[in-house]
Amino acid sequence: MGGLVYNEISKIVAQRRFFVVMALLTVIAILSALTMRGFAGALGVTAAQMVSTGASGGFAQLLFPLLIAVIVGDIVAGELTEGTLKLLLIRPVSRWKIWLSKLIAAFFVSVALVCYSALCIYVALGAASGFGSFSTPALAEGGSSYAVVTLRAYGLEMISLLSVVSVFLLISTVAENGVAAVGLCMGMTVICSICMPILHFFSSTKWIEYTFFEQWQIAGQITNSFPLTGWTIGGSIAVLAAWIVICIASGIAIFQWRDVKS
Amino acid sequence: MSAEPAAIDAANISKSYGSRQAVINVSFQVKPGEVFGLIGPNGAGKTTVLRMLVGLIRPTSGSVSLFGHDVRADFENALRPVGAIIENPEMYKFLTGRQNLAQYARMRPGITNAQIDETVALVGLADRINEKITRYSLGMRQRLGIAQAILHHPKLLLLDEPTNGLDPQGIQELRQMIRHLADSQGMAVLLSSHLLHDVQTVCDSIAIINQGRTVASGGIASFTQGKAASYRFVVADLNRAVELSKAQKWKIVSKDETANALVVESDQEPSSLNESLVKAGIKVSRIEGVTRSLEDAFLELTRGANGSTGGLS
Numbered sequence: 001m002g003g004l005v006y007n008e009i010s011k012i013v014a015q016r017r018f019f020v021v022m023a024l025l026t027v028i029a030i031l032s033a034l035t036m037r038g039f040a041g042a043l044g045v046t047a048a049q050m051v052s053t054g055a056s057g058g059f060a061q062l063l064f065p066l067l068i069a070v071i072v073g074d075i076v077a078g079e080l081t082e083g084t085l086k087l088l089l090i091r092p093v094s095r096w097k098i099w100l101s102k103l104i105a106a107f108f109v110s111v112a113l114v115c116y117s118a119l120c121i122y123v124a125l126g127a128a129s130g131f132g133s134f135s136t137p138a139l140a141e142g143g144s145s146y147a148v149v150t151l152r153a154y155g156l157e158m159i160s161l162l163s164v165v166s167v168f169l170l171i172s173t174v175a176e177n178g179v180a181a182v183g184l185c186m187g188m189t190v191i192c193s194i195c196m197p198i199l200h201f202f203s204s205t206k207w208i209e210y211t212f213f214e215q216w217q218i219a220g221q222i223t224n225s226f227p228l229t230g231w232t233i234g235g236s237i238a239v240l241a242a243w244i245v246i247c248i249a250s251g252i253a254i255f256q257w258r259d260v261k262s
Numbered sequence: 263m264s265a266e267p268a269a270i271d272a273a274n275i276s277k278s279y280g281s282r283q284a285v286i287n288v289s290f291q292v293k294p295g296e297v298f299g300l301i302g303p304n305g306a307g308k309t310t311v312l313r314m315l316v317g318l319i320r321p322t323s324g325s326v327s328l329f330g331h332d333v334r335a336d337f338e339n340a341l342r343p344v345g346a347i348i349e350n351p352e353m354y355k356f357l358t359g360r361q362n363l364a365q366y367a368r369m370r371p372g373i374t375n376a377q378i379d380e381t382v383a384l385v386g387l388a389d390r391i392n393e394k395i396t397r398y399s400l401g402m403r404q405r406l407g408i409a410q411a412i413l414h415h416p417k418l419l420l421l422d423e424p425t426n427g428l429d430p431q432g433i434q435e436l437r438q439m440i441r442h443l444a445d446s447q448g449m450a451v452l453l454s455s456h457l458l459h460d461v462q463t464v465c466d467s468i469a470i471i472n473q474g475r476t477v478a479s480g481g482i483a484s485f486t487q488g489k490a491a492s493y494r495f496v497v498a499d500l501n502r503a504v505e506l507s508k509a510q511k512w513k514i515v516s517k518d519e520t521a522n523a524l525v526v527e528s529d530q531e532p533s534s535l536n537e538s539l540v541k542a543g544i545k546v547s548r549i550e551g552v553t554r555s556l557e558d559a560f561l562e563l564t565r566g567a568n569g570s571t572g573g574l575s
Contacts (some may be wrong), residue, residue, distance in 0.1 A: 011354060014356050014357055014361070016356070084354055089318060092337075092339070092340075092341040092370065094337055259319040260313070261313070261318075261319065
């Protein structure tokens with residue numbers, strides 16, 4: 001399994017678009033750090049205190065999913081379009097192992113992407129308005145140190161990322177075409193970000209809160225920026241875990257049974 | 263169970279897409295060390311059969327075993343001794359030739375770098391192996407495709423139209439390589455092609471497939487030595503000779519009016535027809551035996567709407 005995951009990661013990072021996405025992320029992280037600067041200056045907070053917000057809000061719900069879609073949205077469908085899938089599937093390795101290795105690789109790369117984003121924010125904001133100390137108690141977030149708050153926020157973001165890549169891999173498995181798969185992953189993310197607030201506005205139904213999209217902001221529970229009321233961390237984890245299990249089970253089932261004709 | 267299970271045992275495999283039947287009850291066996299040709303016109307179902315052999319496509323009915331392991335139930339063991347090219351060997355264009363081979367090497371335990379180098383040298387890509395695939399010609403991609411198929415010294419090699427894109431010299435080298443691998447390493451090879459010449463020169467046995475059915479199969483000799491012999495008669499009066507031959511129950515294979523020649527087929531002696539022709543006053547200037555080529559057998563078997571003439575197996 002280690003060799004399989006290594007293969008998949010090497011295929012992701014060998015493509016030029018991986019570096020394009022990383023460059024784009026650098027620019028966005030620096031720009032948002034600079035916009036946070038005025039805010040941080042007014043409140044008198046430092047980079048160490050602000051970096052945890054990079055795991056929630058628009059980062060977690062829109063920016064990371066869109067960038068991840070570009071990198072891994074075609075991880076299954078693209079190989080079908082390019083015809084490389086057939087040479088991959090005639091090895092003495094069961095299909096479910098190949099699918100799972102793609103999921104693990106996509107998750108690793110996504111985690112790396114988010115950690116890199118945090119680093120960019122920390123360095124850019126630190127250079128602009130001081131790095132500060134992670135040992136300062138975070139009074140608004142329950143009194144533990146900012147080190148703990150930051151780790152907890154990014155830890156929950158990892159669960160969010162696992163559900164993002166699970167949903168995207170399922171889409172990539174169902175789609176017959178690599179470009180279409182990336183488009184579907186990005187389109188779904190954008191449409192959710194437009195429709196969900198509208199649905200919230202016009203409807204009081206509770207089901208919207210159980211969608212993976214709403215729960216992608218799980219790290220907001222640590223930084224007091226979670227948009228839904230009445231949710232515990234455990235509740236959010238349970239919803240995301242259910243989505244992860246559903247997506248992995250159906251992704252593997254479809255991949256295992258499908259005929260590879262191209 | 264016999265001492266050594268067949269390299270390939272395809273038992274009554276069928277595949278339908280909706281109401282269209284792509285492959286209908288195809289059965290054949292390939293023994294270890296045998297070079298087997300699967301031939302048929304384009305669209306006959308060869309690639310679908312090959313995809314079912316390696317588990318890329320699930321048969322609607324029937325089953326495939328490779329060295330005694332069922333491809334569906336025991337996929338990993340069935341595919342372990344197998345190397346294959348299915349249609350064009352598309353590889354990762356953003357990687358170099360060597361990086362591509364390394365991908366496949368990591369999917370099996372125990373493939374060394376020396377083994378990769380040896381395979382690269384064998385297919386003649388040593389000086390270009392560190393270039394990206396985007397810069398490879400079709401022939402070079404085909405060679406790299408062969409390299410990934412033989413990297414792990416398989417006991418069974420499946421090659422789907424392997425001469426596509428190769429120049430005449432490359433085709434010649436490939437044939438020699440296939441024969442060499444089969445003879446020296448006891449490797450069983452299944453070769454699919456629509457080109458008869460590909461198959462005729464290297465295969466021990468063949469199956470002819472048309473419109474999803476096996477129309478004939480057997481050792482290569484059984485195709486070229488038909489039971490009925492054909493003879494070419496050059497005569498003075500072609501039309502009367504044709505009528506007389508028919509009356510004597512000879513089958514007219516073809517007639518050539520410009521050369522005043524007819525080709526007839528029967529298990530009777532040609533001297534009896536000659537005698538009748540001469541008695542009827544038709545001068546016979548020449549009689550020659552016509553050997554049936556694999557191409558004749560192929561065209562005969564794949565002609566017509568259903569192609570199920572059979573009879574040779």
